[in-house]
Amino acid sequence: MRTISILVLGTALAVGPASARQQSDDVPPEVVASRHAAQTFGSMLKDTLQQAIQSGGPVNGIAVCREKAAQIATDLGQKQEMLIGRTSLKLRNPDNAPDNWELAVLKQFEARKAQGDPVDKLEFFAVIEDDQGKKTFRYMKAIPTAGLCLSCHGENIDPAVDAKLKELYPNDKARGFKEGELRGAFTIDKPLP
Numbered sequence: 001m002r003t004i005s006i007l008v009l010g011t012a013l014a015v016g017p018a019s020a021r022q023q024s025d026d027v028p029p030e031v032v033a034s035r036h037a038a039q040t041f042g043s044m045l046k047d048t049l050q051q052a053i054q055s056g057g058p059v060n061g062i063a064v065c066r067e068k069a070a071q072i073a074t075d076l077g078q079k080q081e082m083l084i085g086r087t088s089l090k091l092r093n094p095d096n097a098p099d100n101w102e103l104a105v106l107k108q109f110e111a112r113k114a115q116g117d118p119v120d121k122l123e124f125f126a127v128i129e130d131d132q133g134k135k136t137f138r139y140m141k142a143i144p145t146a147g148l149c150l151s152c153h154g155e156n157i158d159p160a161v162d163a164k165l166k167e168l169y170p171n172d173k174a175r176g177f178k179e180g181e182l183r184g185a186f187t188i189d190k191p192l193p
C-alpha cells in the first residue's frame with residue numbers, strides 16, 4: 001500500500017487544484033517526460049485504433065484497446081524507466097482499477113471539469129513517499145472521450161461490438177460516454193532514486 005505522505009512538487013498540492021492547472025512553467029524534468037509519454041501513448045493508441053478499425057471494423061479494434069494498449073505502454077515505459085497505465089472511474093477491465101491516490105485525482109479531474117476546466121488540459125503530479133522512505137513521482141493526465149471512442153464506449157454500440165464486449169467484459173462500466181466527457185486518465189509512476 002502506498003499513499004503515506006505527499007511531498008509537494010511545484011505548486012501542485014500546496015495551493016490546490018485551482019492553480020494546479022497552471023503547472024506549465026518551470027516544471028521538474030519528470031513532469032516534462034511524463035507529459036511527453038502521455039501524449040505519445042495517446043496518439044499511438046489513436047493511430048493504432050484508427051488503422052485497425054479502418055481495416056477490419058470496430059470489432060477488430062477491440063484487440064487494440066485490449067492487448068496493444070498494454071504493449072505500447074510497456075515499450076514506452078521501459079525507455080523512460082516509468083510505469084505507464086490507464087485508469088478510470090468507469091472501468092471496462094477491472095485490472096485497470098485506480099488505487100487510492102489515482103481515485104482521488106480522477107475525482108479532482110471531474111470536479112475541475114465541472115468548474116469549466118477543459119478536459120484536455122487536466123493533469124496532476126506529486127511525489128509520494130512510502131513508510132520506508134521510498135519516493136515515487138506520480139503523474140496523471142486526463143483522457144477526453146473523442147468521437148473515435150464512441151463506437152466502443154458510447155451510447156449506441158453496434159450489436160457485433162456489443163456482443164464481443166459483453167463476452168470479454170461481463171462487468172463493463174465503460175459505456176454511455178459522450179464526446180468531450182472524461183473517459184479516464186493516463187497514469188505514470190516513476191521510482192525516484
Ligand code: HEC
Nearest residue numbers: 058061062065066086088091092093096148149152174184
Ligand atoms: C474498438 C473498441 C474500442 C475503441 C474504439 C476504444 N476503446 Fe477504450 N477500451 C476498449 C477495450 C476492449 C478496453 C479494455 C482494455 C483492457 O482489457 O485493458 C478499453 C479500455 C479503455 C481504457 C482503460 C480503462 C478501462 O475502462 O478499462 C481507457 C482509458 C480507454 N479504453 C479509453 C479509450 C479512448 C479515449 C478511446 C478513443 C480514443 C477508446 N478507448 C476507444 C475498447 C475500445
